[in-house]
Amino acid sequence: MKTGRCYTLSDAKTLYTTVTDRVLTLAHNAIQARGRFHLALAGGQTPQRLYECLAERADVDWARWEIWFGDERCVPPDHQDSNYLMARNKLLEHVPIPENQIHPIIKTSAFTPERAATEYADALTALLPSHAGWPLLDTVLLGVGPDGHTASLFPGTPILDIADTPVAAVQVPRLGAWRISLTLPVIRYARHLLFIVEGSGKNEILTRLIHGPRKKESLLPVERISNPHTEWYLDAAARGCA
Template structure:
């Protein structure tokens, strides 16, 4: 993976999150100027925490024009410690004046079946976002990278990778014995910007695998099916390694 317009390697995590925060604010300004709203899908997991804390300290954006979505979610209550919504609320959403009606959690009631919750979220995206060729268009999607090549909740070998007719789907991840809800490949392909944020030496092996590409007969990793001309990669030096 070579540095360039679409791949940025920062010396350390502090510089990494500063650069991504600057990029998100710039994309917000551009989207608001062009369309009056900034539709951003947040990533979950541990990596984005420091990014969200940095964004929460910014006062150079019109938070009232932001609409917050989520790239994926665990099928747990919003107050559960594993909830991506809870993490985003504690690190970002509770500290900025985005109207509550413009924050769209994936899971409002964990008693609802995952498939129903996914269908409801797909309907919400379609109702609120601009459309292109029948697909809702997000302005930006923040994404991480797992050591197995997954991003959002698009895990290797799971049937959600074959879902091509809806922007959101539920998936059972056998190795986690858990249900997740995730944006699907087509809606990610239609997003205006995909920002991959990757930190730490634990990601260097999968980045090296991405740099060389799949071997003969080896299926592409989920992230390889997502990444494309709209993708921007932000890495710290430890993650980059020799990739």
């Protein structure tokens, strides 16, 4: 947590209200400047309340939003573990974003991880502006796991060293599963990164991130993201004594 800004909110409700307002501000600014807001959603448990808060807002130019995903589990889009299905249930089916502006990583039950990753990389490259040869997302929502992973960038996995494609498939031995994720260069070049961290279970990893490692070779995946436009939003329980 050596770059960007860090905000500690009193409780989870205030955390999600604050992040909702920040996302909507970034959306407004992007639409005013470029006519579109390209947002990559996070999966897992943490962002679900954020998506519910966003769905409650009517004062939004939803027609100009483009929805992407930071990572996906290798399951069909109607599977209970799908990040896309969670986002659809919590947000996308409740707001008038045109269907062709919602871009799931896995679209059908007939897929292979490598093919889905390649097709998603092609979509990002075709539909987004670019910077330094990389697709340029306006905002990427992220969380962090106790092991320092973010999106599906897990410690010790080869995706961490990929520098020739914006999206890759990776097998995560600890999970016994395949994942598909944005790669580090795309996350580093995004216009804004918003990390959302809730709950006392994140005390240990936040202490590590705040005080930092001493050796470059020991960097966790989340510590390898050097984007100056990073914002961390924590509730007091997550921050603890860190």
